[in-house]
Amino acid sequence: xxxxxxxxxxxxxxxxxxxxxxxxxxxxxxxxxxxxxxxxxxxxxxxxxxxxxxxxxxxxxxxxxxxxxxxxxxxxxxxxxxxxxxxxxxxxxxxxxxxxxxxxxxxxxxxxxxxxxxxxxxxxxxxxxxxxxxxxxxxxxxxxxxxxxxxxxxxxxxxxxxxxxxxxxxxxxxxxxxxxxxxxxxxxxxxxxxxxxxxxxxxxxxxxxxxxxxxxxxxxxxxxxxxxxxxxxxxxxxxxxxxxxxxxxxxxxxxxxxxxxxxxxxxxxxxxxxxxxxxxxxxxxxxxxxxxxxxxxxxxxxxxxxxxxxxxxxxxxxxxxxxxxxxxxxxxxxxxxxxxxxxxxxxxxxxxxxxxxxxxxxxxxxxxxxxxxxxxxxxxxxxxx
Numbered sequence: 001x002x003x004x005x006x007x008x009x010x011x012x013x014x015x016x017x018x019x020x021x022x023x024x025x026x027x028x029x030x031x032x033x034x035x036x037x038x039x040x041x042x043x044x045x046x047x048x049x050x051x052x053x054x055x056x057x058x059x060x061x062x063x064x065x066x067x068x069x070x071x072x073x074x075x076x077x078x079x080x081x082x083x084x085x086x087x088x089x090x091x092x093x094x095x096x097x098x099x100x101x102x103x104x105x106x107x108x109x110x111x112x113x114x115x116x117x118x119x120x121x122x123x124x125x126x127x128x129x130x131x132x133x134x135x136x137x138x139x140x141x142x143x144x145x146x147x148x149x150x151x152x153x154x155x156x157x158x159x160x161x162x163x164x165x166x167x168x169x170x171x172x173x174x175x176x177x178x179x180x181x182x183x184x185x186x187x188x189x190x191x192x193x194x195x196x197x198x199x200x201x202x203x204x205x206x207x208x209x210x211x212x213x214x215x216x217x218x219x220x221x222x223x224x225x226x227x228x229x230x231x232x233x234x235x236x237x238x239x240x241x242x243x244x245x246x247x248x249x250x251x252x253x254x255x256x257x258x259x260x261x262x263x264x265x266x267x268x269x270x271x272x273x274x275x276x277x278x279x280x281x282x283x284x285x286x287x288x289x290x291x292x293x294x295x296x297x298x299x300x301x302x303x304x305x306x307x308x309x310x311x312x313x314x315x316x317x318x319x320x321x322x323x324x325x326x327x328x329x330x331x332x333x334x335x336x337x338x339x340x341x342x343x344x345x346x347x348x349x350x351x352x353x354x355x356x357x358x359x360x361x362x363x364x365x366x367x368x369x370x371x372x373x374x375x376x377x378x379x380x381x382x383x384x385x
Contacts, residue, residue, distance in 0.1 A: 009036060011070055017041060018066070018113050047111065064091070064099055064119065069112035072096060076110055130167060131178040137168050141175055142184045151175035212301050212316070218293055218324055221315045225291065231255045231380035232290035234312075235328035236277070238268055238299060239335060241345035247299075248345050248353060249277060251292070252331045256376035257368065259331055259360050261353035265346055274302035278309040286311065287384040293317060293325055334360060 013034050020030035031041030064072075068089045075085035082100075086093040102122075103115035131138050144154040151172035162168050178184045225233045233254045238247045247268035251260040262280045266272045281289045289312045294300050296316050303314045317324040338356045339345060348356075361374040368376060 009040075011074070014044060014113070015066065015070065017044060021045070044113075047114070063123070064089075064095070064116075066112065066116050069099070069103075069115050072099065073110050073112040073115075076100075129174070129177070130170065131174065131183055134167070137170075138178070138184065140168075141170075141178070145175075145179070145184060151179070212296070212298075212303065214304055215296075216313070216315050218315045218317045221291065221293065225254070228255045230290070231377075231383075232288045234289070234292045235325040236292055236294045237325065237328050237332060238264075238273075238297065239332055239339055239345065240268075241339075242342045246345040248339060248348070249273065249280075250328060250332055250335065251277075251280065252328045253288075253373075253377070253380075254327055256373045256380055257327065257331070257365055258373040258377040259335075259357050261335075261357045263348070263350040263353055268299050270299055270301035273299040274305045278306050281306070281310040281312055285381065288380060291315060293328075295319075295322075295325065331360075 013036070017030050017034045017036070020033060021027065025033070027041050027045060028038045031038045034041075068091070071089050072085055075082075075088065082096050083093045086096045089096075099115065099119075100110055103118045104110045105114055131141065140158070141154055144157065145151070149157070154175060155170050155172045158165075158168050158170060175184070224230065231253060234251050235254060236249060236251045238249055240247045247264050249262035249264060249268075251262065252258070260280055262276050264272060264276055277292075281292075289310055291313045292306075293315045294303075294317070296319055300306075300314070300316070306312065307314055322329045335356070339348065358374075361377070362372050364370040364372050
């Protein structure tokens, strides 16, 4: 730092000055409020590399705050070990080492206000994606992926082939991001060795799956469906077998309580579930496959394909809200008499499941005035309203 009289002010005074600047106060006014001359404040401002940040809300605890950086600078001035400085601010010593290396000035000194400003400039979002803005780079990456190179192999090749072209030194996460966004060719992500079409989220306690595309909430479902006066509105779910290795799809019509069971012999991932449900719904006449309400299970990730094949509008219940699909939940409990938990559900063929559904549909129901779902479904097939 320059060694002039203006630097003899306490850090508290300087901190107050920069807090005023970052709140939008002009330099001359900020200097007057903290009791220094305008030229003194100007020198502080220049020494900090100017101030590009207007802090309108507190910095997240994930990041180092201005106070943390002042503590680091004080510790370095006092000759304290980095590990002790890290303990004082409650961060890992690796974080402090990285902070000093990234945000020190060109002369090697660590100035807390300069460092805070540099960190803000680096963190500003959104940043332009290099694959979006550089068509030549995008073409090189696409060419290697077409040769079935992995993203990591492609990035290593770019570093070897263009060592001086720093802007082309990508991380493979950047390439994966371009793949999953369809930037590097439609459907190209499906050719990855993992077969994934999206980025798995990491972290304990988080949902591992992405939000489903074009998901239509149950709150957008027409209100008249709640009255159960019109047939053709279904609720659905999966009954899962032992170790989640097998499953059966269940469909229950809201008005008649008519049940359809769908075998999933090839597994219950999204493509297989979409194919099986489409076949089951297309057996019904058009006026009996108006809507389907499901929970937010990942097995329905391909729900746009079901809608396209069947013309059935699909709605999704809120997370952890089984009462929004109460008819289906109640039916699944009844079906556990036939399809017990902790069993391999593949042992029941579609013919077996049809027999179970027929038996359930022939039971008289109290909510139907002791009529059976099968009787009401016969009537509904004749009517189109």
